[in-house]
Amino acid sequence: MNIVVCVKQVPDSWAEKKLNPSDSTLDRDSVDAVMNELDEYAVEEALVLQEAHGGEVTILTMGPEKAGETIRKALSMGADKGVHVVDAGLHGSDAVATSAVLAKALGTLEWDLVIFGIESTDARMSVVPAMVAERLGSPQLSFATKVDVADSTVTIQRQTEYGFDTVEAKTPAVVSVVEKINEPRYPSFKGIMAAKKKPVTTLTLADLGLGADEVGLAGSWSAVDEFAARPPRQAGSVVKDEGDGGVKIAEYLAGQKFI
Amino acid sequence: MTTTWTDPFATEERRALRALTREFVERDVRPHLDQWERDGELPRTLHAQAAAAGLLGVGFPEEVGGSGGDFLDSVVVTEELLQAGGSGGVLAGLFTHGIALPHIVAAGDPDQAERFVRPVLEGRAIAALAVTEPDGGSDVASLRTRAVRAGDDFVVDGTKTYITSGARADWVTVAVRTGGPGFGGLSLLVVPTDTPGFTVVRRLEKMGWHCSDTAELAFTGCRVPAANLVGPLDGGFVQLAQQFVVERLSIAVQAYATAQRCLDLALEWARVRETFGRPLATRQVIRHQLVEMHRLVDVSRTYTRQAALRHAAGEEVVAEAALAKNTAVAAAEQVVYQAVQLFGGQGYLRDAEVERHYRDVRILAIGGGATEIMTELAARRLGL
8 A cells, every 4th residue: 555645844833933024925944944743643654554554655745955854754754755846936835736736746646545644833724635635536534533444445533522433435545634643753763874765756846737827926825915923922910819800800801802 | 265064963864863862852851851850760661762763772783783873973862862951860871881782792792792782772671881899980900899700600799889770770791800900800791680699789879860870789699601701801901991982072972962951041041031121141241151151062062073073983082082071071060050150049949950960960070080080091192
């Protein structure tokens, strides 16, 4: 069974992020870049499935040159090869444009499963897996807390407010996983050394037959009109409970339109 | 003419190794470190976790269960383990095999490698090194623990002290006297700790390194198979001496990396801590203090790394290693002092990270060859 895991390089989840004033895109130079933490669960799940069912695990990413580090990390965890879509024209792509690129790139690969982390920690949209599945015409099994594959059927569990939904589909299918699904392994030191020798293919927009107007800032359906820095934190107000604490809390919450 | 400088400590692989070490510290060390400091030892599960990341085996060949890589890779792990918020105690307790195993690996006996090296690098067992005795210190040549040949066995009698991981170890590489007095009569022998006659006399409570257990060990008629002799009979001193350079350089790395961590913490604190209406970092006296700390760290790091590079390339750096240790340790002592000073009352509290480093650093001028011994050694090497 061949699996493709889509991963994204993001600014360190805990760092303060900034936008470039010139084009309102993320300032990637101001913070350390890491693999989107939620994608590590996707890589781990692919490796677990590979251990049980064989086949190859391919890592797919799109992003600047530096995003290749994220492919290397997944290869050091044990994945077999990488595909990196890198093109200046990608800059500023939103979720819709991203899904177009990923779907095209997936079209160049052979796979039974595509696995995504449920969202990226920078954009937080959680829609790319669904968009990619739609473009590919593949069934999508989202928010998986458990994935099982038997023959050509993939079954997932999705946690709901009431219990678990069990959802199944025929492969090829697109799966997105949540962080409860597993504990990602470390990219071991041996894995780091081995990753150097694993193949990474780069693809451009031309290779994928995509025009500059279909991706990047020009091809995105959403645009950032303006943004402002978060205002500095104000000192909080302290309410002393003089027998009317409950009333004061209620008044505060009502004032904030919480109740 | 322009030349491009490639930092050998920041190659793509070493940056990935650094990131891996940081991830390990953040995920498996920092959340538990305060508890381990109180427990007085590291849990065995930590060894398994470090092995899973391949960190225990860095610098050890794959044939004996290691991860490959060389001494410079070990330097990267040591630096980042501290700079990501680990501690000298974690380094001492988790990487005790860094001093316990190299002689066994170098001796090249495949049976010993399978029995004593592989299980440790795989995180399934703990190894320790026992050299120092209660009435000796850096004077290795006058050791008194004896191993007497009896048929296919050696019988070991004696006492060892200040043994790192001695209370948890599954086996101990012990320096024993098999021959006459002086340098020439010493051998290395692996003693499993379930051998009858082996006892942990007591755990030693220390100023720092609280999460690293340290013990006094007694050997009373311990019968050990002669197959556990490491390397040639009466060749122990040379075997020990061959590891001295690496041990001293490693302590130097530990010293400047601890100092770097304290500088990072002090810098962050100086930027957020306001006194008399302004952040500490805006005061000239504090800014200059921070620059001085940076100078000490950077000079120590540069000198030590240079010696490490030359050692890795096969050059003899006995004097440089000794001086790197003294330089980096002295720098670390000043930097941890200033870090605690900058943190003020906060820095004097137990569980303040700088307070722990302040205590942890003190051993570095004593262990692995005391500062005075290093200076005398350098004097001799320099022909003074």
